[in-house]
Amino acid sequence: MDMKLEGPVAPQEWQGWLPDSFYRLGPGPGLHLGVNNHRASTPISNIFGCIEGRSEPDHYVVIGAQRDAWGPGAAKSAVGTAILLELVRTFSSMVSNGFQPRRSLLFISWDGGDFGSVGSTEWLEGYLSLLHLKAVVYVSLDNAVLGDDKFHAKTSPLLVSLIENILKQVDSPNQSGQTLYEQVAVNNHNWDAEVIQPLPMDSSAYSFTAFAGVPAIEFSFVEDGQVYPFLHTKDDTYENLHRVLRGRLPAVAQAVAQLAGQLLIRLSHDHLLPLDFGRYGDVVLRHIGNLNEFSGDLKARGLTLQWVYSARGDYIRAAEKLRKEIYSSEESDERLTRMYNVRIMRVEFYFLSQYVSPADSPFRHIFLGRGDHTLGALLDHVRLLRTSSSGALGAASSAVGSGLGFQESRFRRQLALLTWTLQGAANALSGDVWNIDNNF
Known part of the structure; x- marks a missing residue:
């Protein structure tokens, strides 16, 4: 009996490894699936x-x-x-x-x-x-x-x-x-x-x-x-x-x-934590390079990425300032060393967006996480600027969670969430967690 699914061909990322075989989404022939699992609570031990x-x-x-x-x-x-x-x-x-x-x-x-x-x-x-x-x-x-x-x-x-x-x-x-x-x-x-x-x-x-x-x-x-x-x-x-x-x-x-x-x-x-806190400046620059491709399209709509550039610059300056502070400090000063180590070890934490709910978006990291607050989601959204209004638009829009194409209000919100988080990380690294005065 031919048990292959029928219907439209599955997206490329869902295709399997079987040669000369297209994976489809269904429906298919009538199947009966018997499940014999038994629900039970089992303690686990770390x-x-x-x-x-x-x-x-x-x-x-x-x-x-x-x-x-x-x-x-x-x-x-x-x-x-x-x-x-x-x-x-x-x-x-x-x-x-x-x-x-x-x-x-x-x-x-x-x-x-x-x-x-x-x-x-x-x-x-x-x-x-x-x-x-x-x-x-x-x-x-x-x-x-x-x-x-x-x-x-x-x-x-x-x-x-x-x-x-x-x-x-x-x-x-x-x-x-x-x-x-x-x-x-x-x-x-x-x-x-x-x-x-x-x-x-x-x-x-x-x-x-x-x-x-x-x-x-x-x-x-x-x-x-x-x-x-x-x-x-x-x-x-x-x-x-x-x-x-x-x-x-x-x-x-x-x-x-x-x-x-x-x-x-x-x-x-190590006396001082060997974490390269300046490295994230390079990460932001690499992502901004991807966004720069669309700067002309954004400018035509009266939009700009300037706030991201500004926050990235503040982060670079904060990292350099902290390096100079550490270099000029006394290594034997335990209190000062601990203070520096605390600032260094909190860097990753401040890249978790404080402006989204952990219940709704548990992975709040703006580079690694999942959700509309991330830099990846912003880039996916901006790409819709160059997508035609044909069927491809619907597919691209679905990929970023919107069926309406590029939306200026959504872009402004994404840019604000991203910039505030990046600016907050810069301020925390410099020791000034309250100085966020950018307006959008």
């Missing part, structure tokens, strides 16, 4: 371990790994959990031998990961009011080893420079005599585009940044041109993962552990 910091014990560097999986979960959870346990053992041994981190280290084994990161999300929701005051960075070990050819760091821009430095201190797992940075630099000519990537929504680290405003990172090794085929299946076994990596699983896992370990040492022990 497991915590903590090493208390010496000078800033109330500031936490958090590292976590998912513990559960649908099947054996070798790549999905076992590798990350093994690395997490090894890091706990190593840092406990270091503390026994006299190591004293400046900030606290919080090791977490998450439960309920394969049900939408329930364990980590519930914890985030429960402690949201404290996280922007306490959590410095979140490091995820999920999906860390899916191959051994290419290295990806899915991360907040605040951590890019630190990752680049640490890669120079870790040996390559498959290139003898090379550092991991040398391996990555040779194979990737465009560092930002090919190695550094934004956190995807299906990452357990995504909610930390987009929902809670905590900079986060998830790094992984993958096969070049081949997706690990056994993820989320009963065939995600140690034997299959070892075979895909051609016997190199221990070496790659060791490289991940060294990378995570060096990252934890720097984040927990």
Whole structure:
């Protein structure tokens, strides 16, 4: 019996991998689906371990790994959990031998990961009011080893420079005599585009940044041109993962552990937090470059992007001002250092829009989040200026949540939300959180 769906062809992003087969939206032949699920409440358990910091014990560097999986979960959870346990053992041994981190280290084994990161999300929701005051960075070990050819760091821009430095201190797992940075630099000519990537929504680290405003990172090794085929299946076994990596699983896992370990040492022990707070100025500039393409279309309607340029300039000046303050300050002044560290660790939080409801738009981050307040939504809306009024207009409008094409009032509101958030981040970085005087 031919069981293929009929109807219109599905959008390109919904098309699957089967060759010579178009995926359609339906309807199709009569089907009967029997569901034998049993609804039940099952408790889940997150497991915590903590090493208390010496000078800033109330500031936490958090590292976590998912513990559960649908099947054996070798790549999905076992590798990350093994690395997490090894890091706990190593840092406990270091503390026994006299190591004293400046900030606290919080090791977490998450439960309920394969049900939408329930364990980590519930914890985030429960402690949201404290996280922007306490959590410095979140490091995820999920999906860390899916191959051994290419290295990806899915991360907040605040951590890019630190990752680049640490890669120079870790040996390559498959290139003898090379550092991991040398391996990555040779194979990737465009560092930002090919190695550094934004956190995807299906990452357990995504909610930390987009929902809670905590900079986060998830790094992984993958096969070049081949997706690990056994993820989320009963065939995600140690034997299959070892075979895909051609016997190199221990070496790659060791490289991940060294990378995570060096990252934890720097984040927990450095006198001043090694977060590149000026990096977001470059991120804004890159996005503005995309918007600039439409400046003529906006000008023809009497609209301008000047306020975004102004807020970006204020952010750059605030970052430079803070750098100069830090450079001219006494490193031995603990009170002053703590003040600087608090300002640095709150940078990500201030990119959460304070002008939308967390209930309506939980992912409030203006660069990474989802909703009309984001820079991506603004760009999608502005693109409608050049869309014809034919059928393509309806498709483009639906993509940004509006069936009426470009709307000047909506553009003004989006621009205001974006600019106020960016200006607020600049003011917070400079130590002046109340100075928002732009009018629209």
